[in-house]
Amino acid sequence: MSATTDTHLPALTESEDEAPRRSFYAQHETTIIGTISVICFLFFWEYAVAEKWVNALFTSSPLRIIKAGTAMVQEGTIWQDLATSGLEFGLGFGLATIVGVPLGILMGWYRRLNAVLEPFVNALYATPRIALLPLIVIWFGIDLGSKVAIVFLSTVFPILVNTMVGIRTVDRDFIKVARSFGASDRQLFTTVALPSTVPFLLTGLRLGLGHALIGIVVGEMYGATSGIGYMMAVAGATFQTDRVMVGIIIIAASGMIMTQMLKMIEMRFEKWRVDSRG
Amino acid sequence: MNTSTMPKMQARGLRIGFYNERIKKRLNVLDGIDLSVAEGELVCIVGPSGCGKSTFLGAVDGLTRIDGGDVLIDGHAVTKPGPDRAMVFQHDSLFPWRTVLQNVVYGIEIQNSMSKDDMNGRGRQLVELVGLKGFEDHFPHELSGGMRQRVNIARALAPDPELLLLDEPFAALDAQTREFMQVELLKILNRAKKTALFITHQIDEAIFLSNRVAVFSARPARIKEIVSIDLPKERSLALKHETRFRDLQAHIWRLIEEESARTGLVTAS
Numbered sequence: 001m002s003a004t005t006d007t008h009l010p011a012l013t014e015s016e017d018e019a020p021r022r023s024f025y026a027q028h029e030t031t032i033i034g035t036i037s038v039i040c041f042l043f044f045w046e047y048a049v050a051e052k053w054v055n056a057l058f059t060s061s062p063l064r065i066i067k068a069g070t071a072m073v074q075e076g077t078i079w080q081d082l083a084t085s086g087l088e089f090g091l092g093f094g095l096a097t098i099v100g101v102p103l104g105i106l107m108g109w110y111r112r113l114n115a116v117l118e119p120f121v122n123a124l125y126a127t128p129r130i131a132l133l134p135l136i137v138i139w140f141g142i143d144l145g146s147k148v149a150i151v152f153l154s155t156v157f158p159i160l161v162n163t164m165v166g167i168r169t170v171d172r173d174f175i176k177v178a179r180s181f182g183a184s185d186r187q188l189f190t191t192v193a194l195p196s197t198v199p200f201l202l203t204g205l206r207l208g209l210g211h212a213l214i215g216i217v218v219g220e221m222y223g224a225t226s227g228i229g230y231m232m233a234v235a236g237a238t239f240q241t242d243r244v245m246v247g248i249i250i251i252a253a254s255g256m257i258m259t260q261m262l263k264m265i266e267m268r269f270e271k272w273r274v275d276s277r278g
Numbered sequence: 279m280n281t282s283t284m285p286k287m288q289a290r291g292l293r294i295g296f297y298n299e300r301i302k303k304r305l306n307v308l309d310g311i312d313l314s315v316a317e318g319e320l321v322c323i324v325g326p327s328g329c330g331k332s333t334f335l336g337a338v339d340g341l342t343r344i345d346g347g348d349v350l351i352d353g354h355a356v357t358k359p360g361p362d363r364a365m366v367f368q369h370d371s372l373f374p375w376r377t378v379l380q381n382v383v384y385g386i387e388i389q390n391s392m393s394k395d396d397m398n399g400r401g402r403q404l405v406e407l408v409g410l411k412g413f414e415d416h417f418p419h420e421l422s423g424g425m426r427q428r429v430n431i432a433r434a435l436a437p438d439p440e441l442l443l444l445d446e447p448f449a450a451l452d453a454q455t456r457e458f459m460q461v462e463l464l465k466i467l468n469r470a471k472k473t474a475l476f477i478t479h480q481i482d483e484a485i486f487l488s489n490r491v492a493v494f495s496a497r498p499a500r501i502k503e504i505v506s507i508d509l510p511k512e513r514s515l516a517l518k519h520e521t522r523f524r525d526l527q528a529h530i531w532r533l534i535e536e537e538s539a540r541t542g543l544v545t546a547s
Contacts, residue, residue, distance in 0.1 A: 173371040180339055180365040181385040181437070182358070191388070195375040269375075 060241040068242035084227040085216055092151025093212050100159030108167025125157040130218050142223035154215035155208035166200025167193050199269040206262040213255050284353055285314035286473045287441055291347030294333055307333045309498035320474045322484035325494030326538040331477045335443050339365045361389050364439035368446040370430040372418040378429050379414040385437040404432040424455040435470055442474040460486055481530045496537040503533055
């Protein structure tokens with residue numbers, strides 16, 4: 001046979017280690033510029049308060065927020081609030097995953113089950129779940145139960161709907177391959193449908209996360225005895241702007257960190273999707 | 279070729295039609311295909327676009343319902359996919375969540391025909407056969423198109439099918455890679471000693487690879503002509519420049535052109 005093919009493989013593998021060397025700045029330009037812009041903003045904010053351009057009672061200032069934060073840590077109440085909110089989030093989000101993923105899979109796989117449940121899912125998905133809060137408080141009281149319920153309701157639909165879409169949009173070519181090897185329905189499900197749904201599922205979790213945080217804050221502001229949202233409501237009512245700001249920062253930071261973590265996992269799987277379409 | 283033995287694959291008067299929703303009518307795609315492939319033979323199928331070549335291959339694989347006639351593998355009628363056949367699709371369709379090795383052993387896993395150790399041993403053997411030793415634990419997105427198509431071929435070969443069905447496997451590759459892959463496929467098939475049915479749009483590819491080329495007519499497809507490729511058994515890319523190769527090419531091209539003219543795809547001159 002021809003020897004020409006022998007040159008083929010090495011030529012292909014060469015492209016593997018072509019990562020070009022770039023300077024630290026060039027690699028992280030966006031991050032560096034972003035950081036500088038945030039720092040400038042914080043300085044300007046502090047300066048504007050110090051120069052009395054704005055009233056610190058309304059706007060607070062970076063230093064005041066830090067001071068309020070340390071005071072709250074020293075008082076120790078912040079831990080109680082964090083624990084409450086954390087527990088509400090953990091239980092609600094966990095429950096939503098446990099219910100949403102299997103139900104989404106079943107609804108994606110069984111057309112009839114989907115027909116039965118779809119009207120309810122659609123109606124509830126379209127309703128802002130916060131609107132259900134008065135009902136939920138009547139049913140579950142103002143303690144843990146109502147917050148878990150609102151977080152659950154906020155989160156379960158994005159998770160469920162995305163999982164369902166994932167199962168339904170399995171690549172037809174993958175199905176053909178599996179069928180061609182004689183795969184049974186059950187094998188098709190475990191070896192093709194399930195794994196190809198993972199990226200969709202992660203998107204569902206990420207979307208659910210945002211809804212969950214809204215649920216916690218609003219739920220606690222509406223009626224609670226502790227939690228970050230409760231703390232913010234009390235501080236707001238007593239004009240302690242600094243403490244409200246601390247609450248905002250805690251919520252924003254936890255949202256960003258969790259979203260970022262899920263995004264990183266998602267990216268890993270996203271690489272499958274994009275590149276598999278050669 | 280030993281004509282006294284039973285053909286590996288035999289299609290007898292194969293007819294397939296589909297109901298077309300848009301025009302609310304049944305369309306005949308295959309209108310009585312007779313074709314037999316002997317053990318160890320590589321037969322290419324060419325024909326005008328949309329003439330039903332893939333449908334035919336789907337029927338041989340057992341994925342497509344047959345309306346009339348039958349397909350025999352070793353004398354037994356095909357009703358569903360089986361481990362004696364394997365399909366290589368045009369889109370490599372490698373599972374992106376599986377490594378190269380895991381992709382290759384997929385068929386064995388589905389057919390549950392080997393222990394885990396044997397399966398992985400067989401998988402490694404095939405990865406080596408298609409020239410990808412060292413890439414066992416890579417993921418498909420880390421491979422080039424040509425390499426992915428090799429994995430695709432290895433995946434089809436893994437359950438040790440007797441008949442390999444290839445549906446334009448190189449269509450998505452660039453011209454150069456495609457030529458290399460043609461040589462590579464012949465090597466692989468020789469080593470693995472397989473019978474193969476190969477669909478392509480490229481006439482030169484068909485001639486280069488096969489013992490015989492079956493030319494399908496425009497839809498509803500029949501066999502227009504079966505061209506015996508009387509070229510030396512040892513094939514190299516240089517062959518493509520020889521007069522006999524070009525004559526065959528011109529001949530087959532004329533056949534397809536005639537058929538395409540019938541569908542209005544090409545205006546008759």
